[in-house]
Amino acid sequence: MATNEVDLAQLFQTVSQVLQQNQAQINQADTYNHDHGDNMVDIFTTIANAIQENKTAPPAKQLKSAASQLRTKQSGSAQYYSKSLTRAARELRSAKRVDAGNAATLVQTLMGGGQSSSKTGSAAATDMLTTLLGSLANTSGSTSTSSTGQSIDLETVAAAGSKYLQSKQAGKDTLTALMEAMLAEPTKAAPYRKDSGTLVASTIMQVLGAMLANKAK
Numbered sequence: 176m177a178t179n180e181v182d183l184a185q186l187f188q189t190v191s192q193v194l195q196q197n198q199a200q201i202n203q204a205d206t207y208n209h210d211h212g213d214n215m216v217d218i219f220t221t222i223a224n225a226i227q228e229n230k231t232a233p234p235a236k237q238l239k240s241a242a243s244q245l246r247t248k249q250s251g252s253a254q255y256y257s258k259s260l261t262r263a264a265r266e267l268r269s270a271k272r273v274d275a276g277n278a279a280t281l282v283q284t285l286m287g288g289g290q291s292s293s294k295t296g297s298a299a300a301t302d303m304l305t306t307l308l309g310s311l312a313n314t315s316g317s318t319s320t321s322s323t324g325q326s327i328d329l330e331t332v333a334a335a336g337s338k339y340l341q342s343k344q345a346g347k348d349t350l351t352a353l354m355e356a357m358l359a360e361p362t363k364a365a366p367y368r369k370d371s372g373t374l375v376a377s378t379i380m381q382v383l384g385a386m387l388a389n390k391a392k
Contacts, residue, residue, distance in 0.1 A: 181273040181386050183237055184230055186379065187223040193378045194219055194371070201374075204367035214250040215371050221245060222260070234273050234281075238264035252368065259285045275387050282383070286376050 194201070194216045201212030225241035232240075242260035245253045263284040270277055 181278060181383060183234060183273060184223060184227040186382050186386070187219055187226055187241075189382050190375055190378050191216060191219040191223050193374065197374060201367060201371050204370060205365075206367075207365075211252065211367050211371060214252050215375075218245060218248070218250075218253050218256055219375070221248075222256070234270050235264040235268045238267070252371075256285075259287060262287065278383050278387065282376065282379055285379070286372065 194212070198212035198216050201215060202209050203212075205211035221244050222241040225244050226237045229237045229240050238260045242257045242264065245257035245260065248254075248257075263281055266280055266284045267273065267277060273281055
């Protein structure tokens with residue numbers, strides 16, 4: 176594996192393992208069907224296995240394969256992540272690998288539910304995620320302009336900052352608070368989906384930070 180390259184199979188396998196550890200709690204929080212934890216474990220196990228099967232392929236092909244397998248599943252969460260993976264594959268269509276230069280784009284797109292960047296405010300979000308990833312990996316990130324050279328949407332940043340402060344005041348750790356502030360949620364009507372989405376996002380950020388830090392040594 177090339178220097179500074181992210182192992183997507185290992186990344187999603189770790190997310191699956193974390194979800195398994197929290198499966199019972201997520202099921203309990205789902206007061207409607209009591210199976211959201213089961214669905215999330217199945218989703219990320221499927222993603223990890225699909226990517227492992229295409230391990231030597233470019234990132235876009237790996238993500239497309241996982242998205243295709245999720246489309247056959249019935250749960251709303253599976254369809255949400257299928258759209259997210261499809262969008263991520265589109266964003267990374269010319270990338271030969273996932274590394275420090277595009278990892279934040281992967282996270283923002285993956286957690287955006289397949290929405291377009293104009294709807295998710297991704298320029299500001301991606302830059303804040305880049306900065307956070309840089310901090311986790313002991314590298315520097317952009318704080319003034321977007322990865323495309325555009326100015327950060329200060330209104331988006333202000334809204335995210337407000338949400339971040341609310342989360343911190345509620346006693347949540349910094350990473351969780353930032354994830355809740357920056358990432359789109361599958362649905363605002365189901366708090367358990369928000370909780371599982373934040374768990375997925377924070378796990379991905381932690382693993383990416385560790386991977387990029389190790390590769391940089």
